[in-house]
Amino acid sequence: MKVALVYPPACDPTAPYLSVPTLTAQLRLRGIEVLPIDANVEAFDSILTAGKLNELRDRIEERLRDLGKREQLNHVDQLNYVALVRALPAANEIPKLIEDAKATLRDASRFADPQSYDRATAIIDHAMTVVSAAYSPLKLDFTTYRTPFSMLTIEEVEKDASVERNPFFDWVETVLGPRLRAAEVNVVGLSVCFPGQLQPAYSFALQLKRMLPGVHLTVGGPGVTQMMIRLQGHALAKALGPFDSAILYEGEGPLVALIEALEGGHSLRNLANVVLRDKLMGARFTAGHGMQDLRELVAPDFDGLPLDRYLSPSLVLPYDPTRGCYWGKCTFCHYGLAEVGTAAYRERPVDTVVDHLEQLRKKHGTSTFYFSQDSVAPKTLLKLADRLVEREVDLQWATDLKPEKYLTQERAERLRRSGAVACALGVESGSQRVLDLIDKGAPVPVVGDVIDRLAKAGIAAEAMCFTDFPTETKSEAIETLEFLDEKREKLGLFIVGEFGLTHGALVAQNPENFGVEELWQLEGDEFGLGLFFRPSTPAKSDEDREAVDDRLAEVSDGFLLRRYPWAGAVSTAHTILTYAARGPGAFRDLSSSRVGVELPTIDLELPFDFSRAELAEEREGEVWHEIVNNQRQVSRGLYHELVSDLPAIPKRPARYRIGEEVVRLRLAARRPDTSANRATRSRRASQT
DSSP states (O other), X not given: OEEEEEOOSSSOSSSOOSHHHHHHHHHHHTTOEEEEEOHHHHHHHHHSSHHHHHHHHHHHHHHHHHHHTSSEEOHHHHHHHHHHHHHHHHHHHGGGTHHHHHHHHHOHHHHHSHHHHHHHHHHHHHHHHXXXXXXXXXXXXXXXXXXXXXXXXXXXXXXXXXXXXXXXXXXXXXXXXXXXXHHTOSEEEEEOOSGGGHHHHHHHHHHHHHHOTTSEEEEESHHHHHHXXXXXXXXXXXXXXXXXXXXXXXXXXXXXXXXXXXXHTXXXXXXXXXXXXXXXXXXXXXXXXXXXXXGGOOOOOOTTSOTTSSSSSSOEEEEOSEESBSSOOOTTOOXXXXXXXXXXXXEOOHHHHHHHHHHHHHHHTOOEEEEOOSBOOHHHHHHHHHHHHHTTXXXXXXXXXOOOTTOOHHHHHHHHHTTEEEEEEEEEOSOHHHHHHHTOSSOHHHHHXXXXXXXXXXXXXXXXXXXXXXXXXXXXHHHHHHHHHHTTTTEEEEEEEEOOOOTTSHHHHSGGGGTEEEEEOOXXXXXXXXXXXXXXXXXXXXXHHHHHHHHHHHHHTTSOOOOTTSBTBTTOHHHHHHHHHHOTTHHHHTTTOOOOOOOOOEEEEEEEOHHHHHHHHHHHHHHHHIIIIIIOBOOHHHHHHHHTTSOOEEEEEEEEEESSSEEEOOOOOOOOOOHHHHHHHHHHHHHO
């Protein structure tokens, strides 16, 4: 048997992810031939080219011309119109800049120049705006692939997979499919780790099923596992969609068993943790042990991946010394390959870890690693650090860490001597009451002490926080921001997200314990990916949220914070490389280095009043609030019923200046050319 393992978009294109290399290593250990494909970096690298972006510019302009032929725009048309118009400056300028931007990120000296780096990442972000607009209403970045009806039903999945809606369609048709056909693979497995990869994975599978009808298509990973473990029977069969099977929980053992059964012509029916169609039930799987013994695993195998195509000047490799979370009590958390909470904690032997790291360092010529794990026990991390020093393994590394009083100053120094450059800490909240609800186990003063000790040791302490945990008040949200402000000189970076409820979190399992009065899913959401709740206490008012946002903006001032996956986002390859080069205070020192990219403005006659069209965005939010909170059901039919009475806008041509904003040009009426009138026109022109 020959197996292709494919990692689909949308994800970080700056470094390889761990899933495909880990599975590749285990299959090759069994003598199975593997073709690993990082379709994420390859597909993005192919889209982010001058030629492709020029095609997307033409597509944007063609869609605008089509809208301009109409006498009026309905609500949906207005949303698309706004997205298309806003993208015009980038669509015309970015194709000329994109190749140089990618080259900058792959070149060590240009990467190290703050202004060159900022310009390059801004160009790529603009390019992603162009891709999204060309396929509007798609929202695409390196974490998100979303349309209004994404992943609600298999029918909607199929619509979003079509050539008209799918920016990756051509790449699969002309690159991936032919490569798999030429390689004569028997099995194709797609690894879906994050929610943003779900729709692309299904789109890939739909195309590959048509192009390679005899190939067995399987899918696995946390994104698929957390979705399918809650489905049964015919609902589970629908979720399989174009796939012949799905592998739940950790994949090494079940994937080997599946391939060996296919090769031997044996029944797949009794394979543990493998979802299959069933004539009677629709689909089923036999639950088995879902956790791998890490002592049996060899080092991840990156051979065959396009290691020269990642958008980084040097290679940052992921490695998992442990799996699961040694604490495993945080009530907000549902992470990875587990039905509830996190998987049970397991470790590789420390000497094995060091052996693997040495092998990978020598083989791939890199000394930079990210320890990709849920949360490692501090004692184990100290043992690993000491062994790296004893064996004189020259590394620079970063990882996630739960703040514990165990991490004394002396122990922080030992981490630094072993090559630690950053530790991302699960701070969560600066309010002790909220931390107690989360069951974090470390009081706020302990968290502050750990940040201080890491900073003193020369390790960047990154704080991961969020607001809006059920019953959190405005003042408690502000406490989190005050804590960050107090520690600003000791922090490398921070992130403040918003709480989102997931099915496997203890909050969802026991909502009454957390002030949650009601939980619901939307009728019509066949995959059950959305989960909503109403707290027993009133939610923050708009004024409260504005106050929190204002305080967050104040705290952020003085840091260079960027969106994932760029330098300035927590736990990214670029951030690790920046710490290694500039030290733990890099993103405070660089806070004033933003330059971005200046896009030229365009003066253009538009067929419809742009400011009126923009109002559709606010109405869209109101429509979805009605769907989620009042109707509590979702379908394309209901949506169109709700928007059918929203105001259309008539054709009203006018000239606009399109840049960072879209501004209508109000020209003076023609008058006799007296000196007074010339002066009047001059003043009006300057105001415009």
